[in-house]
Amino acid sequence: MLQSTAVPIPIEDIDTDQIIPARFLKATSREGFGENLFRDWRYSKGDVPNPDFILNNPTYQGQILVAGKNFGCGSSREHAAWSIYDAGFKVVVSSFFADIFKGNALNNGLLPVTVSPAFLDGMFKSIEQNPNATFTVSLEDQTIRNDSTGATFSFDINAYKKMCLLNGYDDIDFLLSLKDKIAAFEKQQVIY
Amino acid sequence: MGKTLFDKIWDAHVVHTLEGGTDVLYIDKHFIHEVTSPQAFDGLRKRHIQVFRPNQTVATADHNVPTINQHLPINDPLSRHQVETLTRNCEAFGVPLYGLGHPYQGIVHVIGPELGITKPGMTIVCGDSHTSTHGAFGAIAFGIGTSQVEQVLSSQCVLQAKPMKMRISVEGQLKEGVLSKDIILYIISKLTASGGTGYFVEYAGSAIRSLSMEARMTICNMSIEMGARGGMIAPDETTFAYVKGREFAPQGPAYEEALAYWQTLYTDEDAHFDAEYVFDAADIEPMITYGTNPGMGIGITGHIPGMDEVENKVNYEKSLHYMGLDPGQELLGKRIEHVFIGSCTNSRIEDLRLVAEFLQGKTKSDHVQAMIIPGSKQVELQARREGLDKIFEAAGFFLREPGCSACLGMNEDKIPAGEYCVSTSNRNFEGRQGPGARTMLASPLTAAACAIAGKIVDVREYLN
Numbered sequence: 001m002l003q004s005t006a007v008p009i010p011i012e013d014i015d016t017d018q019i020i021p022a023r024f025l026k027a028t029s030r031e032g033f034g035e036n037l038f039r040d041w042r043y044s045k046g047d048v049p050n051p052d053f054i055l056n057n058p059t060y061q062g063q064i065l066v067a068g069k070n071f072g073c074g075s076s077r078e079h080a081a082w083s084i085y086d087a088g089f090k091v092v093v094s095s096f097f098a099d100i101f102k103g104n105a106l107n108n109g110l111l112p113v114t115v116s117p118a119f120l121d122g123m124f125k126s127i128e129q130n131p132n133a134t135f136t137v138s139l140e141d142q143t144i145r146n147d148s149t150g151a152t153f154s155f156d157i158n159a160y161k162k163m164c165l166l167n168g169y170d171d172i173d174f175l176l177s178l179k180d181k182i183a184a185f186e187k188q189q190v191i192y
Numbered sequence: 193m194g195k196t197l198f199d200k201i202w203d204a205h206v207v208h209t210l211e212g213g214t215d216v217l218y219i220d221k222h223f224i225h226e227v228t229s230p231q232a233f234d235g236l237r238k239r240h241i242q243v244f245r246p247n248q249t250v251a252t253a254d255h256n257v258p259t260i261n262q263h264l265p266i267n268d269p270l271s272r273h274q275v276e277t278l279t280r281n282c283e284a285f286g287v288p289l290y291g292l293g294h295p296y297q298g299i300v301h302v303i304g305p306e307l308g309i310t311k312p313g314m315t316i317v318c319g320d321s322h323t324s325t326h327g328a329f330g331a332i333a334f335g336i337g338t339s340q341v342e343q344v345l346s347s348q349c350v351l352q353a354k355p356m357k358m359r360i361s362v363e364g365q366l367k368e369g370v371l372s373k374d375i376i377l378y379i380i381s382k383l384t385a386s387g388g389t390g391y392f393v394e395y396a397g398s399a400i401r402s403l404s405m406e407a408r409m410t411i412c413n414m415s416i417e418m419g420a421r422g423g424m425i426a427p428d429e430t431t432f433a434y435v436k437g438r439e440f441a442p443q444g445p446a447y448e449e450a451l452a453y454w455q456t457l458y459t460d461e462d463a464h465f466d467a468e469y470v471f472d473a474a475d476i477e478p479m480i481t482y483g484t485n486p487g488m489g490i491g492i493t494g495h496i497p498g499m500d501e502v503e504n505k506v507n508y509e510k511s512l513h514y515m516g517l518d519p520g521q522e523l524l525g526k527r528i529e530h531v532f533i534g535s536c537t538n539s540r541i542e543d544l545r546l547v548a549e550f551l552q553g554k555t556k557s558d559h560v561q562a563m564i565i566p567g568s569k570q571v572e573l574q575a576r577r578e579g580l581d582k583i584f585e586a587a588g589f590f591l592r593e594p595g596c597s598a599c600l601g602m603n604e605d606k607i608p609a610g611e612y613c614v615s616t617s618n619r620n621f622e623g624r625q626g627p628g629a630r631t632m633l634a635s636p637l638t639a640a641a642c643a644i645a646g647k648i649v650d651v652r653e654y655l656n
């Protein structure tokens with residue numbers, strides 16, 4: 001369960017090149033990408049903070065990022081999920097996520113919550129009226145509540161991924177436990 | 193009920209199914225590159241495990257490499273570090289590497305097919321969204337994130353829910369000057385940048401079947417630009433002829449055996465698709481994009497949509513503002529400063545031949561900077577053998593060395609802020625080709641014609 005204020009970016013089709021531009025993908029570790037999250041929107045002329053961009057506005061804080069539909073489209077770079085997580089977000093809400101981004105987020109403890117367009121709209125409105133509006137996300141119940149309006153939305157999540165997130169299980173441990181089965185599969189498999 | 197091509201291949205690779213429908217999918221071939229693999233190798237080190245099947249992974253350096261003087265050390269220390277890390281990881285874990293200086297080096301989605309590594313019926317993944325390219329051979333190929341790269345390295349499998357299936361048919365004959373790039377830009381403009389999300393696409397129809405393998409790769413390459421997980425085309429005589437005799441293709445009796453299997457790879461007549469679209473090839477003209485996602489494309493003689501024609505006006509305004517264009521505007525005649533011919537979409541030998549043939553006897557406009565980046569070392573050498581580099585030079589172009597280059601602007605090849613680039617790559621996102629760069633996606637022929645004219649033109653006026 002997470003209750004938090006949220007940072008709204010009501011733009012559609014936010015692609016991974018906006019989330020983390022390619023020139024910041026040169027690192028060989030997973031850490032430190034948060035600094036460059038939305039780099040080219042956050043800074044103009046390279047490093048002058050753009051006061052109009054929401055992440056530079058101290059009024060808006062929180063562990064929930066709310067964005068327009070088709071969030072995370074474009075490249076498969078997991079750096080996009082890393083940078084959002086690294087910047088302190090735990091949940092991203094949109095009415096529609098690009099597939100690869102959604103999977104990458106789930107693999108990194110960042111929960112993508114898909115809500116209806118109407119619910120999303122309600123979230124943007126509540127934040128507009130009150131930047132301190134809070135939202136409550138329950139992974140167990142698969143619900144998100146707009147605490148200002150009381151509206152609740154039940155979201156879908158892959159059952160296996162939910163189990164992993166709740167229990168801190170890891171895909172690779174699971175796959176490694178299947179090694180014998182994979183080796184047996186290989187015996188009957190012909191690859192040309 | 194019959195099976196789709198996709199089902200046939202997917203089902204043959206399921207090792208295990210989890211409750212709730214996620215499959216453990218066996219991966220036949222795994223491609224890696226320097227940008228999305230280092231953290232995955234680190235993960236293996238932390239777990240003290242080896243690569244499970246090192247010979248089923250192939251590595252190359254492409255995203256971050258310079259495209260001139262590749263024989264010299266890389267200038268940028270971060271890029272150099274990333275490329276060296278790949279080399280070290282491949283050595284440590286026994287993964288074959290076609291790195292800088294190797295005759296097989298090139299963009300990962302160009303070298304797989306040209307070496308015969310990519311074959312019908314395979315499952316192929318890579319930490320790169322344009323892995324969909326390999327689907328042109330009738331393979332299930334899709335991009336994955338770094339966590340999944342680690343999954344494949346450690347188990348040769350990925351955890352993946354089965355996507356829905358979509359068929360897109362293009363029927364009839366293409367008009368002159370219309371290339372496969374125009375087909376896919378047209379399809380994306382109709383379906384939008386998110387219209388394929390959740391689906392795996394099969395491209396079918398007589399117009400698709402008439403295409404060469406390289407042209408088919410261009411189509412499958414951009415499947416991801418409408419959000420689809422991947423795209424594929426049933427293998428046929430064109431496919432078999434292309435694969436035959438390549439370095440890693442089966443030879444002799446093994447080829448015959450493979451062929452017999454490949455010939456079973458088609459969608460049964462009574463198979464079900466979750467979504468279907470049919471387009472008429474004759475409706476397609478040379479295409480160009482005007483906005484900041486690949487769905488924002490128009491026929492070259494068309495107008496950018498007016499304000500009243502779009503749904504999300506805020507997004508639309510933001511996008512056109514970035515591009516410095518006005519709603520309702522025509523693009524023909526618009527001055528451009530750069531032309532980029534390259535990327536895994538259009539950098540194969542056929543693309544270069546087509547461009548060279550077009551450029552013969554012409555010279556580029558003085559104010560245009562033109563870059564031609566071959567997709568691989570083999571493409572580069574072939575182009576030089578055929579004398580294409582001489583034609584390019586005479587026209588004011590310059591054939592560089594292989595890599596992703598200005599497709600994503602990780603190396604020095606960037607488009608300056610505010611300037612326009614007609615590009616044969618696949619993404620026109622804000623800043624994709626460099627901060628502030630304005631990208632217009634088009635076919636190699638359209639790009640070449642724009643370079644000559646110094647502005648946006650209809651290539652058909654230059655043919656014959």
Ligand code: SF4
Pocket residue numbers: 254255299300301320322535536537595596599600617618
């Ligand atoms: S050429 Fe561009 S799209 Fe293709 S793999 Fe390289 S960066 Fe990605």
